[in-house]
Amino acid sequence: MIFSYKGINAEGKKVSNKLEATSLEEAKSKLKAQGIIYKSIEEELPSVFSGINFTRRYRISPNELSQLSRELAMYIRSGISIVGALKIIQNQYMHKKKIYLFLKTVSTYLDEGKNFYAALDEQKIVILPEFYTQSIRVSESSGILDEVLLELSRFLKEQDRISKEIKSAFAYPSFMILISLFMVGFMLAFVVPQITGIFEGMGQELPAATRFVIALGDFFNNNFTTIGVLVVLLVGAHSFMMNYSSKYKFGVDSLVLRMPLFGQVALKSELGRFAYVGSLLVRSGVPFVQTINLSANILNNSVLKSVFVEASKKVVEGKRLSIALNESSYRLDQSFLQAIAVGEETSQIEPVLSNISGLYFEDNRDKIGIILSLLEPMLMLFVGGTIGFIVAAMLLPIFSMSIT
DSSP: OEEEEEEEOTTSOEEEEEEEOSSHHHHHHHHHHTTOEEEEEEEOOOOTGGGGSSOOSEEOOHHHHHHHHHHHHHHHHTTOOHHHHHHHHHGGGTTOHHHHHHHHHHHHHHHTTOOHHHHHHHOOSEEOOHHHHHHHHHHHHHTOHHHHHHHHHHHHHHHHHHHHHHHHHTHHHHHHHHHHHHHHHHIIIIIHHHHHHHHHTSOSOOOHHHHHHHHHHHHHHHSHHHHHHHHHHHHHHHHHHHHHOHHHHHHHHHHHHHSTTHHHHHHHHHHHHHHHHHHHHHHHTOOHHHHHHHHHHTOSOHHHHHHHHHHHHHHHTTOOHHHHHHTSSSOOOHHHHHHHHHHHHHTOHHHHHHHHHHHHHHHHHHHHHHHHHHHHHHHHHHHHHHHHHHHHHHHHHHHHHHHO
16 A cells, blocks of 8 residues: 655654555554654545556556666665665655655665565565566575676666667658548548539549549548547457457467568567577576566567467476477477577577577567568558549549540
């Protein structure tokens, strides 16, 4: 539970903030331990609209988590205790209340004697990836917390950079698609009906192309609102089903993997992420079977996730990962399977996974560049061809009149 309080701290200054506790009594004892004399303290109740969300926990962005991890690693390497490091970092996030509350809660748990992993696991402010907390758990017991935090920071930063690059790369094509759809819709719904009146008094049969464009324009003009509402409903239904129907999501993910060119990009992106996280977890000392499960959990594609989860069960039974993946219903990239097999035979699975991730990320950058280089002229041809067809269809009857 989250409690809001107002009071006076040990320096005599007025303070007002929030803290996490399981009960009111625990909240009071935590304030007492911090040397704060409270004037008022009450549980923060959710608003009417917050009930729409299924969780009130803050989903921290990869960039924010990367920055926190890097700063924490730097302070720990400088000889500062993790408690001291967290308290220093807190002052940098006074303007971000959720992150500040998260850091303050973790510091409180550490003051109570819990280790860093337990503090992260018990806090209910921020949603952390499972592979992140498990890496912390193993590295903390192994005495390599600062190294693993830096590795996690690099991975999260790289994922954030790749995500921004993809969004930036597809921004222009997406803009072109929206503009072209708007222009075509505007011409069919408003321009074509205005020109249609000219042909009504001509008393001659119109060309097939002209009749088709007029019929299409009438359809858009009469059903413009219905089409708009239907599109919104379809998008909303798709989003809902992707979040709450595993069968629907599985079908969509399977379709994505079968798409030409885009399917290979999606496949290598997921395998690259799996390999990077897997190499990080193995380096941190996480058991291999657990590494497979944790790495599978970061995958967005449910088809590939199920493949790796099933493979981990066979690994528990004594099979090698490469053999288990080769026996799955979905055929993975053969170069990926061969690399895993070599890593298992030579007991060098960590560097092999690291190299795979680098190769796949680089290969995807090249493929995305090719897709964009093909997509832009195709969009221009689509826009120009569609508008040209509409204009030509409208001019055909006029040309036939001038000829006769």
